[in-house]
Amino acid sequence: MQLRTRALETILLEKGYIEPAAIDLLIETYEKKIGPRNGAQVVAKAWVDPKFRQWLFADGTAAVESLGFSGRSANHLVALENTPSVHNMVVCTLCSCYPWAVLGLPPLWYKSAPYRSRTVADPRGVLADFGVELPKDMEIRVWDSTAELRYLVVPMRPAGTEGWSEDNLADLVTRDSMIGTGLAKSPKDLK
Amino acid sequence: MIDQAAARRATQEVPSIPRDADGPVFREPWEAQAFAMTLALHERGVFTWSEWAAALATEIKRAQAAGDPDTGETYYSHWLNALERLVADKGVTTSETLHRYRDAWDHACDRTPHGKPIELRPEDFG
Numbered sequence: 001m002q003l004r005t006r007a008l009e010t011i012l013l014e015k016g017y018i019e020p021a022a023i024d025l026l027i028e029t030y031e032k033k034i035g036p037r038n039g040a041q042v043v044a045k046a047w048v049d050p051k052f053r054q055w056l057f058a059d060g061t062a063a064v065e066s067l068g069f070s071g072r073s074a075n076h077l078v079a080l081e082n083t084p085s086v087h088n089m090v091v092c093t094l095c096s097c098y099p100w101a102v103l104g105l106p107p108l109w110y111k112s113a114p115y116r117s118r119t120v121a122d123p124r125g126v127l128a129d130f131g132v133e134l135p136k137d138m139e140i141r142v143w144d145s146t147a148e149l150r151y152l153v154v155p156m157r158p159a160g161t162e163g164w165s166e167d168n169l170a171d172l173v174t175r176d177s178m179i180g181t182g183l184a185k186s187p188k189d190l191k
Numbered sequence: 192m193i194d195q196a197a198a199r200r201a202t203q204e205v206p207s208i209p210r211d212a213d214g215p216v217f218r219e220p221w222e223a224q225a226f227a228m229t230l231a232l233h234e235r236g237v238f239t240w241s242e243w244a245a246a247l248a249t250e251i252k253r254a255q256a257a258g259d260p261d262t263g264e265t266y267y268s269h270w271l272n273a274l275e276r277l278v279a280d281k282g283v284t285t286s287e288t289l290h291r292y293r294d295a296w297d298h299a300c301d302r303t304p305h306g307k308p309i310e311l312r313p314e315d316f317g
Contacts (some may be wrong), residue, residue, distance in 0.1 A: 001219075001220045001221050001267070001271060002219075003293050003300075004271060004275070004289070004293050004298050005221040005224050005225050005228075005271060005299055006221075007289055007292035007293040007295070007296055008225075008228065008271075008274065008278070008284075008289060009224060009228060010226060010292055010296070010311065011283075011288060011292055012231075012232070012278075012283070012284075015283065016229045017232060017235060017237065017246045017283060018228055018232070018235075019231075021230055022234075023224070023227045023228065026226075026227040026230055026231070027223050027224070027227050058260060077230075084290045100280070107305070116297075147283065178233055183260060
């Protein structure tokens with residue numbers, strides 16, 4: 001079905017019947033349905049609950065399932081830990097494998113060939129396009145997801161959020177921060 | 192641009208679309224893609240909603256007659272069948288072209304080593 005959808009999409013694009021931006025906008029309207037909120041809750045829990053955090057990095061699939069987010073696309077989920085010295089970024093260079101059970105529907109740019117190839121060749125440049133600048137000495141690891149193995153980036157907990165509830169923390173977790181093309185919002189971004 | 196009201200209507204006027212109070216619910220990304228393309232084509236006047244609803248109803252009936260369990264899991268495969276049929280009927284493309292592109296994508300996936308982006312190339316249309 002994926003191939004047939006893609007075939008139709010290619011033809012319609014080539015003939016000018018559809019515009020990527022319009023399709024993207026539509027999908028964005030509905031992507032809240034499966035929604036990145038699931039993933040945000042996973043991340044928020046990992047921030048406040050050290051036991052869950054440990055479990056999440058040891059067995060992402062089971063830990064995520066324990067919160068009731070399963071579905072085929074969450075199978076074989078590996079959580080990647082961002083630290084002060086390592087930033088993780090996920091790309092699927094093959095067929096846009098994406099943990100949509102936790103992250104919702106993938107944005108169109110995620111599936112675009114330029115994003116995929118550039119992230120592998122020049123992750124810092126791609127991050128700059130997203131307005132993210134990381135310290136020069138921070139290592140950037142790019143992870144290539146497959147149909148069998150999908151990744152969830154756990155961004156660093158922003159400063160100034162001590163004592164926050166999981167629900168409030170989840171509001172800081174953006175979809176892009178869980179793909180690694182962004183960071184979690186800071187408390188002042190919410191205002 | 193896509194009109195939100197049209198999108199809402201789209202989900203109300205077609206038979207038994209999987210949805211909740213806020214709108215349609217998709218099980219996989221391609222379903223949302225097929226849904227979005229349908230709305231975009233309607234917006235461009237390629238077909239009317241009644242034409243679309245009729246095409247989809249025909250596909251669903253056909254599937255049920257063939258023993259489709261009708262659990263909602265196959266909903267979007269009927270949707271995609273209807274969309275392919277309708278764009279062919281409207282002369283946007285032909286079912287031969289659709290097959291050719293499908294095979295080309297299949298070929299592109301096969302020949303692309305893991306870690307490289309998949310792109311359609313002329314040779315995929317072999």
